[in-house]
Amino acid sequence: MGTAPGLRLAEPASPPAARPYASVEGIARRYGAVAVFEDVWFGIGRGEFVCLVGHSGCGKTTILNILAGLEPPDGGVLVVDGKEVTGPSLDRAVIFQGHALMPWLTAAGNVAFALSCRNPRWSRARCEEAAGLALARVNLAHAADRKPAQLSGGMKQRVGIARAFALAPKMMLMDEPFSALDALTRGALQDEVARLVAEASQTAFMITHDVDEAILLADRILLMSNGPGARIAEVVVNTLPRPRTRANLHHMPGYHPLRDHILDFLLTRSSRFDAKAPPAGWTPRTPPITQPAA
Numbered sequence: 652m653g654t655a656p657g658l659r660l661a662e663p664a665s666p667p668a669a670r671p672y673a674s675v676e677g678i679a680r681r682y683g684a685v686a687v688f689e690d691v692w693f694g695i696g697r698g699e700f701v702c703l704v705g706h707s708g709c710g711k712t713t714i715l716n717i718l719a720g721l722e723p724p725d726g727g728v729l730v731v732d733g734k735e736v737t738g739p740s741l742d743r744a745v746i747f748q749g750h751a752l753m754p755w756l757t758a759a760g761n762v763a764f765a766l767s768c769r770n771p772r773w774s775r776a777r778c779e780e781a782a783g784l785a786l787a788r789v790n791l792a793h794a795a796d797r798k799p800a801q802l803s804g805g806m807k808q809r810v811g812i813a814r815a816f817a818l819a820p821k822m823m824l825m826d827e828p829f830s831a832l833d834a835l836t837r838g839a840l841q842d843e844v845a846r847l848v849a850e851a852s853q854t855a856f857m858i859t860h861d862v863d864e865a866i867l868l869a870d871r872i873l874l875m876s877n878g879p880g881a882r883i884a885e886v887v888v889n890t891l892p893r894p895r896t897r898a899n900l901h902h903m904p905g906y907h908p909l910r911d912h913i914l915d916f917l918l919t920r921s922s923r924f925d926a927k928a929p930p931a932g933w934t935p936r937t938p939p940i941t942q943p944a945a
């Protein structure tokens with residue numbers, strides 16, 4: 652197929668064989684002359700859990716929406732599984748801050764409905780059975796017949812998590828999924844997501860403000876500088892061994908240097924980062940890779 656005159660397809664950043672499962676290639680979001688972020692490059696390997704941390708307003712949710720196909724970038728491309736993303740897909744499930752449940756359906760009904768969309772040939776009974784199993788995996792079997800109004804905030808978010816994992820998406824996208832919850836519920840759900848991700852070898856991308864959450868879940872943590880003109884300033888490899896739980900995490904050698912390193916970035920380095928006068932060795936495509944826990 653020919654290319655329309657004047658329309659230039661994006662140059663592949665690297666040969667397809669060298670691309671990770673999801674490849675973010677030079678994306679930007681601009682409002683007029685102001686770029687919230689630009690020239691953002693990173694990859695997510697199959698089965699890898701990547702967290703993005705950065706200050707409010709640097710464009711994290713926008714990046715997640717671009718990964719979900721909910722909005723296009725103003726520059727650059729996103730390639731998943733060798734294909735450029737041009738819209739949403741059930742291959743990429745999103746868990747939002749709010750649970751986004753349908754209020755007129757029960758917990759089981761919400762999960763079963765999503766399953767029927769993902770698997771149009773499945774019978775109603777099969778969807779209901781799979782929904783029951785998904786709720787049991789997040790300890791919600793007893794509440795399967797309750798509507799969202801009859802569930803606590805944590806239970807609602809659990810239904811959202813059960814629904815997303817039941818879809819067995821190729822990539823799970825999470826936008827601060829626990830931020831509206833109290834500390835105890837949040838901790839329990841973090842452990843549950845860690846378990847579900849490990850069981851499914853789930854490829855995942857998560858935005859969080861919670862450094863411990865990133866350390867618990869992520870294989871790599873992308874540190875984003877402050878906007879406008881935000882960039883991926885550094886990639887932190889989390890070498891702490893798995894399984895990780897909130898109970899064992901802070902006893903692991905390397906945990907404190909890792910936590911301090913990320914906090915130090917958020918408290919000081921994120922605002923000082925200047926892409927026009929970057930630290931030695933930094934380029935948008937090759938930010939420094941660090942292993943503070945090693």
Ligand SMILES: Nc1ncnc2c1ncn2[C@@H]1O[C@H](COP(=O)(O)OP(=O)(O)OP(=O)(O)O)[C@@H](O)[C@H]1O
Binds near residue numbers: 682706
């Ligand atoms: N219409 C607009 N004009 C100018 N700037 C805008 C407009 N809409 C959004 N923005 C800016 O885009 C940026 C991106 O917001 P986004 O929600 O992606 O950031 P975030 O890092 O996820 O923030 P938070 O952590 O607070 O959720 C914000 O700085 C916001 O001010």
